[in-house]
Amino acid sequence: MLGRAENRFASPLKRLKKVLEIGIGQSKIFREPAAGLMHALIFWGFLVLITAVTEAIIQGFYSNFSLGMFGGISKIFFISQDVFGLLVILSVIYALFRRYVLHPKRLQGDGSTNADATFILCMIMGVMLTMFGVNAVKTAIHPDYATYYSAHFISSKLSVLFKGNEITFYNIFWWAHISIVLLFMNYLPYSKHFHIVTSLPNVYLSKLGPQTLDTEEIDFEKENVFLGSGDIEQLTWKEIFDGYACTECGRCTASCPANLTGKPLSPRKIIMNIRERTSEKAPLMAANKNIPEEIEQKKLVSEYYITDDELWACTTCMACVKECPVNIEHVNPIVDMRRFLVQSESRFPDELMTVFGNMENNGAPWAYPQSDRLKWTENLDITVPVASEKNNFDVLYWVGCAGAFDARYQNVSRSVAQLLDKAKVNYAVLGTEEKCNGDSARRLGNEFLAQTLIKENVETMKKYNFKKILVSCPHCMQTIGNEYKAFGGDYEVVHHSEFISELVNEKKIEIEETKKIDTKITYHDSCYLGRYNNIYEEPRDLLKQVNNGDIIEMERSKDKGLCCGAGGGRMWMEEKIGKKINIERTEEALRTNADVISTACPFCMTMMTDGVKEKGRSEDVKVKDFAELILESSK
Ligand code: SF4
Numbered sequence: 001m002l003g004r005a006e007n008r009f010a011s012p013l014k015r016l017k018k019v020l021e022i023g024i025g026q027s028k029i030f031r032e033p034a035a036g037l038m039h040a041l042i043f044w045g046f047l048v049l050i051t052a053v054t055e056a057i058i059q060g061f062y063s064n065f066s067l068g069m070f071g072g073i074s075k076i077f078f079i080s081q082d083v084f085g086l087l088v089i090l091s092v093i094y095a096l097f098r099r100y101v102l103h104p105k106r107l108q109g110d111g112s113t114n115a116d117a118t119f120i121l122c123m124i125m126g127v128m129l130t131m132f133g134v135n136a137v138k139t140a141i142h143p144d145y146a147t148y149y150s151a152h153f154i155s156s157k158l159s160v161l162f163k164g165n166e167i168t169f170y171n172i173f174w175w176a177h178i179s180i181v182l183l184f185m186n187y188l189p190y191s192k193h194f195h196i197v198t199s200l201p202n203v204y205l206s207k208l209g210p211q212t213l214d215t216e217e218i219d220f221e222k223e224n225v226f227l228g229s230g231d232i233e234q235l236t237w238k239e240i241f242d243g244y245a246c247t248e249c250g251r252c253t254a255s256c257p258a259n260l261t262g263k264p265l266s267p268r269k270i271i272m273n274i275r276e277r278t279s280e281k282a283p284l285m286a287a288n289k290n291i292p293e294e295i296e297q298k299k300l301v302s303e304y305y306i307t308d309d310e311l312w313a314c315t316t317c318m319a320c321v322k323e324c325p326v327n328i329e330h331v332n333p334i335v336d337m338r339r340f341l342v343q344s345e346s347r348f349p350d351e352l353m354t355v356f357g358n359m360e361n362n363g364a365p366w367a368y369p370q371s372d373r374l375k376w377t378e379n380l381d382i383t384v385p386v387a388s389e390k391n392n393f394d395v396l397y398w399v400g401c402a403g404a405f406d407a408r409y410q411n412v413s414r415s416v417a418q419l420l421d422k423a424k425v426n427y428a429v430l431g432t433e434e435k436c437n438g439d440s441a442r443r444l445g446n447e448f449l450a451q452t453l454i455k456e457n458v459e460t461m462k463k464y465n466f467k468k469i470l471v472s473c474p475h476c477m478q479t480i481g482n483e484y485k486a487f488g489g490d491y492e493v494v495h496h497s498e499f500i501s502e503l504v505n506e507k508k509i510e511i512e513e514t515k516k517i518d519t520k521i522t523y524h525d526s527c528y529l530g531r532y533n534n535i536y537e538e539p540r541d542l543l544k545q546v547n548n549g550d551i552i553e554m555e556r557s558k559d560k561g562l563c564c565g566a567g568g569g570r571m572w573m574e575e576k577i578g579k580k581i582n583i584e585r586t587e588e589a590l591r592t593n594a595d596v597i598s599t600a601c602p603f604c605m606t607m608m609t610d611g612v613k614e615k616g617r618s619e620d621v622k623v624k625d626f627a628e629l630i631l632e633s634s635k
């Protein structure tokens with residue numbers, strides 16, 4: 001309640017569907033099959049065994065009560081209690097074995113304590129064993145329901161162990177069962193297992209639709225505009241709630257490219273720090289007490305909790321969000337905290353000063369003048385139509401800063417233009433009217449600069465009538481397609497992989513059999529095309545159409561793909577800590593023994609090309625955008 005406002009209640013049916021799929025169905029948990037099955041069995045077991053706990057609690061007040069009163073239907077409860085009771089016991093044994101013998105890396109560090117997990121696992125085991133004990137001897141208490149109790153096909157076999165002393169053992173098991181259950185429930189709020197209470201609501205309240213950055217309340221025309229989150233009261237209530245839903249499973253950190261390459265960033269730690277700081281400060285705020293100076297000074301973004309280096313290491317690749325079984329959204333608070341560093345504290349890496357200056361003065365991260373935006377069209381033997389000179393066109397080809405200025409990526413823009421020309425698409429480019437889409441500025445925390453660029457672009461596009469926007473850069477796709485809406489720009493945006501795929505399928509672009517390549521290709525998924533916009537198959541399908549050889553997947557591909565290291569504005573920053581992410585990814589690509597690394601994003605193209613060069617493999621391994629491959633193979 002102390003956080004900033006945010007609406008997470010619209011579309012309740014869609015939210016319920018998500019709870020059924022991700023919460024009850026445990027779909028994300030199964031992204032790791034063995035650990036997933038173990039967790040899912042414990043979770044489903046809990047749901048089923050609520051019947052046994054409820055029966056035991058009611059019996060505490062009314063000793064004659066039994067589920068057997070429901071007649072034949074009670075047999076379903078009793079059979080399921082035995083089946084799931086056994087499965088939960090086996091799962092707990094596996095969980096302890098995994099934690100203490102297999103030692104998965106993701107369960108270590110960041111304060112995730114073995115003691116807490118072990119205590120909880122032992123309590124779960126205790127609840128199960130005492131339930132079997134109660135069920136084994138309960139016929140002695142309720143002989144009338146003996147026919148139904150026979151459905152306890154496991155516990156009924158155990159009754160011989162207690163022959164002659166059934167009533168005494170019933171009392172022992174019942175008290176032990178109820179005591180462990182009550183201890184468990186009282187311990188929960190002090191444990192990471194509080195997620196048993198918070199995870200389903202957290203899934204319900206998680207973002208629907210595309211993962212966009214939160215812009216509510218960021219209106220620079222207003223007084224007291226939100227300038228970023230330096231402490232918990234500047235986070236949204238949902239960002240705070242995430243802290244209490246975290247299971248500390250470490251799946252996020254295990255998939256984080258920054259963490260995997262030795263940077264100080266751990267998305268799990270970010271979320272745990274939010275919870276710790278809330279627990280420290282919020283009770284004082286809620287009670288309207290004066291906050292002691294020493295607590296006030298320990299802000300969330302400080303050496304005590306989250307450091308600048310952690311925040312700047314994030315590539316906003318969304319791997320953490322994709323992996324999180326309870327749909328925690330790490331990227332929003334990270335960007336909110338970067339906003340605090342940039343807009344409130346003016347504290348950011350030196351190299352960003354130049355980048356922000358270029359964006360402000362030239363409308364691009366590079367120091368090229370706006371007037372050079374059409375230079376990539378020179379030496380083409382086709383004419384690239386410009387919007388200001390063409391009144392009617394269907395498709396606006398948004399070239400992007402890399403497509404206009406980056407010497408290597410200009411060739412991709414030229415390839416796309418030639419393919420559009422071949423397919424006789426009625427298109428135009430904005431040319432010198434186009435400006436940086438604002439993605440990097442936003443993710444780097446400079447929201448004011450981002451909004452300036454976004455608003456200028458929306459105004460420019462308002463001048464023209466077109467049906468859709470075609471982009472080559474997934475970052476342009478995400479920002480223009482999903483984030484311009486908040487600024488009055490509602491557009492259908494397609495990436496060139498989808499668009500060219502359609503043209504090929506409609507035979508508007510024909511592949512020449514004799515021009516097809518015959519080589520080994522691996523495809524590097526762009527985070528902003530894949531995890532952000534769910535485009536995985538189109539580029540692969542296109543590659544299959546132009547290549548007679550193999551398309552080899554890397555170890556981490558599709559929604560598990562490793563970032564190239566350039567997202568979130570990292571493209572413009574030096575990487576001084578740990579191993580370079582692009583080298584980690586390039587090594588993975590080279591392990592496939594592919595001759596071509598295909599990409600679909602200008603940032604990925606740069607990072608992979610640099611990686612191949614640094615590994616001394618530029619001669620035998622080429623990095624290509626698939627638009628170039630299609631053009632080379634087309635009639
Ligand atoms: S978005 Fe990517 S880089 Fe950032 S914390 Fe999540 S996994 Fe790590």
Ligand code: SF4
Binds near residue numbers: 248271325
């Ligand atoms: S944020 Fe999600 S993935 Fe990360 S530790 Fe918490 S529950 Fe696990």
